[in-house]
Amino acid sequence: xxxKRPLLLASATCLLHFAGISTAQDNPAAQPGDQxxxxxxxxxxxxxxxxxxxxAHSVIDSTAIRRSAAQSLFxxxxxxxxxxxxxxxxxxxxxxxxxxxxxxxxxxxxxxxxRLNTASEGAARLENIPLDSIDRIEVVRGPxxxxxxxxxxxxxxxxxxRKDVAAESLAGELRLGSGTEQTRLxxxxxxxxxxSTSLHLNLSHRQTDGIPSLNxxxxxxxxxxxxxxxxxxxxxxxxxxxxxxxxxxxxxDAEKTFDGGDSEADSQTIALSLHNTWxxxxxxxxxxxxxxxxxxxxxxxxxRSTTRRxxxxxxxxxxxxxxxxxxxxxxxxxxxxxxxxxxxxxNQNSRDNVGLFAVHQQSWGDWSSTLSARHDDNEQxxxxxxxRLSLGRHLGDHSNIxxxxxxxxxxxxxxxxxxDFPDFWFYANPDxxxxxxxxxxxxxxxxxxxxxxxxxxxxxxxxxxxxxDTSFTTLANIxxxxxxxxxxxxNRDLFGWQTMLSLTWLDHENxxxxxxxxxxxxxxxxxxxxxxxxxxxxxLDWQANGSRADLDPVDYSRSRVAGYGLLDSVxxxxxxxxxxxxxxxxxxxxxxxxxxxxxxxxxxHALLTxxxxx
Numbered sequence: 310x311x312x313k314r315p316l317l318l319a320s321a322t323c324l325l326h327f328a329g330i331s332t333a334q335d336n337p338a339a340q341p342g343d344q345x346x347x348x349x350x351x352x353x354x355x356x357x358x359x360x361x362x363x364x365a366h367s368v369i370d371s372t373a374i375r376r377s378a379a380q381s382l383f384x385x386x387x388x389x390x391x392x393x394x395x396x397x398x399x400x401x402x403x404x405x406x407x408x409x410x411x412x413x414x415x416x417x418x419x420x421x422x423x424r425l426n427t428a429s430e431g432a433a434r435l436e437n438i439p440l441d442s443i444d445r446i447e448v449v450r451g452p453x454x455x456x457x458x459x460x461x462x463x464x465x466x467x468x469x470x471r472k473d474v475a476a477e478s479l480a481g482e483l484r485l486g487s488g489t490e491q492t493r494l495x496x497x498x499x500x501x502x503x504x505s506t507s508l509h510l511n512l513s514h515r516q517t518d519g520i521p522s523l524n525x526x527x528x529x530x531x532x533x534x535x536x537x538x539x540x541x542x543x544x545x546x547x548x549x550x551x552x553x554x555x556x557x558x559x560x561x562d563a564e565k566t567f568d569g570g571d572s573e574a575d576s577q578t579i580a581l582s583l584h585n586t587w588x589x590x591x592x593x594x595x596x597x598x599x600x601x602x603x604x605x606x607x608x609x610x611x612x613r614s615t616t617r618r619x620x621x622x623x624x625x626x627x628x629x630x631x632x633x634x635x636x637x638x639x640x641x642x643x644x645x646x647x648x649x650x651x652x653x654x655x656n657q658n659s660r661d662n663v664g665l666f667a668v669h670q671q672s673w674g675d676w677s678s679t680l681s682a683r684h685d686d687n688e689q690x691x692x693x694x695x696x697r698l699s700l701g702r703h704l705g706d707h708s709n710i711x712x713x714x715x716x717x718x719x720x721x722x723x724x725x726x727x728x729d730f731p732d733f734w735f736y737a738n739p740d741x742x743x744x745x746x747x748x749x750x751x752x753x754x755x756x757x758x759x760x761x762x763x764x765x766x767x768x769x770x771x772x773x774x775x776x777x778d779t780s781f782t783t784l785a786n787i788x789x790x791x792x793x794x795x796x797x798x799x800n801r802d803l804f805g806w807q808t809m810l811s812l813t814w815l816d817h818e819n820x821x822x823x824x825x826x827x828x829x830x831x832x833x834x835x836x837x838x839x840x841x842x843x844x845x846x847x848x849l850d851w852q853a854n855g856s857r858a859d860l861d862p863v864d865y866s867r868s869r870v871a872g873y874g875l876l877d878s879v880x881x882x883x884x885x886x887x888x889x890x891x892x893x894x895x896x897x898x899x900x901x902x903x904x905x906x907x908x909x910x911x912x913x914h915a916l917l918t919x920x921x922x923x
Contacts, residue, residue, distance in 0.1 A: 354636055363677070363713055371445065374440055381436065382404070382438050385446065391409045392406065393406070398910075399910065414430060414431030415461075416465070418435070418466050419465065422467070425438075427616040428645070437576060438468065439513055439537060441484075441539065445468075450765070451769075452746055454695035455695040456697075459718060462771065471543055472543070480499075482923070483496075483923075487916070490532075495513070495514050506544070508542075514536070537562070540559070541558065552585050560576070561575070580596055583596075597620070615648075618645075622639070624638030624639070637666070646727075652733065653729070654731060665683065678701070682695070689721070689726060690720065698713065709752075712750070717745075721743065721744075748767060771789065771790045771791075774787070792826075795814050827860060828857055832854070832855035854872055856869055862907030871902070875900055889920045892917050
């Protein structure tokens with residue numbers, strides 16, 4: 310068994326007074342001069358200044374991902390405020406995101422606007438999303454069903470793949486890496502542009518032998534190896550300054566072994582988008598997309614699950630005055646599930662959803678407001694409405710404050726609705742209704758004494774949570790939860806070092822039982838310091854998580870996983886404009902810890918990568 314060290318909250322408190330540090334990803338002012346980073350698309354489904362969105366959000370671009378030497382979305386997202394992640398083992402293992410303490414299927418994951426949440430589990434397979442093709446990640450925290458419909462109780466994570474190159478050119482990059490646990494990686498990227506057409510192609514391969522996954526109830530005797538092959542393509546063509554078309558395609562093929570079995574996951578997305586500027590006041594976007602996720606798990610028998618989703622998104626942005634923006638749109642989805650499992654009976658394999666939404670943003674003087682509303686008509690549960698209203702005010706040239714209230718919902722999965730297990734006397738419930746949430750939030754950001762500071766305080770009440778009923782033979786809408794929280798992010802240059810800090814506090818409870826929600830730490834801290842010394846760059850990243858409730862792997866009773874703190878270091882050397890070498894040492898002090906009760910984690914580990922551009 311591992312030894313666990315509790316989180317020293319006193320150290321976090323001291324850091325709060327350490328000269329005003331902050332996180333560049335959260336505050337727009339943290340990245341001066343980088344205009345793309347100042348804009349946000351996901352918050353209101355149109356591009357706008359981040360300071361005008363009235364939402365808690367974070368942005369990470371490809372440069373920050375590469376600088377951190379992150380190897381998975383688990384590594385990237387765990388550095389952000391409000392992002393609580395759990396992984397049953399090491400790389401490639403099932404990864405759950407509890408955004409702001411909400412359930413793992415309460416966060417909508419988008420890839421270039423395409424929904425990645427599966428029809429079976431309701432959550433996206435974060436562990437298999439490759440990083441090499443990512444240009445930018447936008448995280449919007451808080452309810453977003455008024456814009457995106459189901460699954461956005463905790464928020465939305467949108468991943469954007471590589472964009473156009475700036476000028477007519479042809480460029481590429483080769484990347485090779487090797488590390489502990491027999492980790493090997495290779496990727497190749499090619500970008501090109503003519504006068505009106507641009508293309509980006511990326512191929513990548515990653516594999517690792519891993520380590521034994523389990524330490525209880527029976528310790529694993531074999532390593533849990535993992536490999537992932539991925540490819541992506543993005544093509545853009547500009548017909549004229551007012552009209553363009555883009556095509557994006559991504560494929561990922563992953564394999565994972567574990568005690569007593571193995572799994573395969575094959576995922577593909579394709580999207581065709583038309584962008585039109587009809588007048589100075591009217592723009593439109595039409596996107597047709599298809600998502601397929603096929604998963605095979607072999608353990609005690611073979612289980613197969615395949616999600617297919619065809620979608621149409623059509624939205625119009627209207628700029629009726631210099632002080633207002635409006636968006637109206639239509640979303641149409643057809644979702645289907647193919648589920649094959651010994652003893653399982655699938656009663657219905659598809660459902661349709663039509664959503665109409667509208668957003669209006671208005672400003673007058675120092676005040677501004679945003680109102681969004683959506684109406685969904687679902688083939689299974691009927692009609693559902695969601696809304697969000699925010700009011701904000703500029704406090705001088707460098708400070709803003711805003712207050713928002715909103716509702717959100719999570720649709721039952723098709724597994725909950727239509728898959729029976731008669732051999733186990735357990736049956737689906739086609740009468741399940743959506744899980745519903747109400748959220749109230751206060752946000753504040755400022756630039757003060759060369760420090761960027763953002764504070765968010767929120768309450769999220771969730772009701773009609775789906776759980777096993779008292780007969781233990783089916784599911785019902787029976788549980789309630791309340792989550793209170795606050796997030797602080799700060800950023801400052803300190804003696805030539807770029808210093809970023811994020812802190813998250815959560816107070817959460819299952820109101821039906823009075824117990825804490827499992828696998829959500831109450832306290833999280835991330836501190837990054839970095840500096841560029843001509844050709845040499847250094848980054849230190851310290852993450853600390855408080856203890857969390859969990860389930861005992863032996864008898865499934867309530868258990869507790871102790872808090873821990875980890876230090877990672879990244880050193881990079883730029884030999885030339887085209888050639889660089891990077892060394893990452895993770896868990897520098899070789900801490901023994903757990904994220905999920907009964908599952909091992911990596912001790913000290915290292916990865917060396919070489920990047921050659923051309």
